[in-house]
Amino acid sequence: MEKSNEQIAMRVSFNTIIGNVILSGFKLFAGIYAHSSAMISDSVHSLSDVLSTIIVMIGVKLANQKPDKEHPYGHERFECVAAIILAVILFVTGAGIGWVGIEKVLAGNYGELAIPGMLALAAAIISIVVKEGMYWYTRNAAKKINSSVLMADAWHHRSDALSSIGSFVGIYGARLGFPVLDPAASIVICLFILKAAFDIFRDAVGKMTDKAVDEKIEIKMREVILSEESVIGIDLLNTRLFGDKIYVDLEISVDGTKPLNEAHNIAQRVHDIIESEFPKVKHCTVHINPAVWDRVM
Numbered sequence: 001m002e003k004s005n006e007q008i009a010m011r012v013s014f015n016t017i018i019g020n021v022i023l024s025g026f027k028l029f030a031g032i033y034a035h036s037s038a039m040i041s042d043s044v045h046s047l048s049d050v051l052s053t054i055i056v057m058i059g060v061k062l063a064n065q066k067p068d069k070e071h072p073y074g075h076e077r078f079e080c081v082a083a084i085i086l087a088v089i090l091f092v093t094g095a096g097i098g099w100v101g102i103e104k105v106l107a108g109n110y111g112e113l114a115i116p117g118m119l120a121l122a123a124a125i126i127s128i129v130v131k132e133g134m135y136w137y138t139r140n141a142a143k144k145i146n147s148s149v150l151m152a153d154a155w156h157h158r159s160d161a162l163s164s165i166g167s168f169v170g171i172y173g174a175r176l177g178f179p180v181l182d183p184a185a186s187i188v189i190c191l192f193i194l195k196a197a198f199d200i201f202r203d204a205v206g207k208m209t210d211k212a213v214d215e216k217i218e219i220k221m222r223e224v225i226l227s228e229e230s231v232i233g234i235d236l237l238n239t240r241l242f243g244d245k246i247y248v249d250l251e252i253s254v255d256g257t258k259p260l261n262e263a264h265n266i267a268q269r270v271h272d273i274i275e276s277e278f279p280k281v282k283h284c285t286v287h288i289n290p291a292v293w294d295r296v297m
Contacts, residue, residue, distance in 0.1 A: 005145035034117030087201035098190025104183035124168035131161035159196035163189035210240040245282035256290025
């Protein structure tokens, strides 16, 4: 039996939660035991992934509710709401990590900073491998079910992998005799996290504010519509994103002498081919206009 989109998202989210709890616990232990502020910051980032994934699960659950009287167009935008909350959490986490790193760098007492142990270096390498694996695992699922909030969570995992690279560089540099590089790595981690938060927030807001589809998709839509031989021209093509779905408002010109039944059949064929060629299209409205021949000749 084929799993639903909601079941796929829930399974992926549950698996990454388990992985992040184990990984963040290991990194926290390694950071404390091996005296690495960068690894402690990295563990906090991984722990924030657990909270963000729980938000993802809630968002997916709400978004997959069936339309009701109060929400006749469905609940897809709940995914966008979840992604915005995720972005805010990510921003706050990154800002906090960056602030601690800046304080330590500005303090200037580098000689008093402890040299991180080998365990912290090993933890950074393990984290890079695990978090990059989580990124591809979650990304593939997000693409399969067209989920923006799951894709946002995937990028959260990627930002954690990148921050672990920063941790590795900082810890390795500190062990080479440059202890300032360990807290400096926290600042680098902060920048990666803030960039991921901004990208997630921008994408979610775009889908909440009826943003049009990408120009390449619209061009392809025009080609598909005009492939219907009875369509003389396109008078209007408006698209808007509703969560991860697309709504299309279309006006086409056909021969005005055609009977009503035939004009209706043309509109139905155009409607069907759009929803067939573009699976993300949830609703397509097609309006027929009689062609003005002096404009199309």
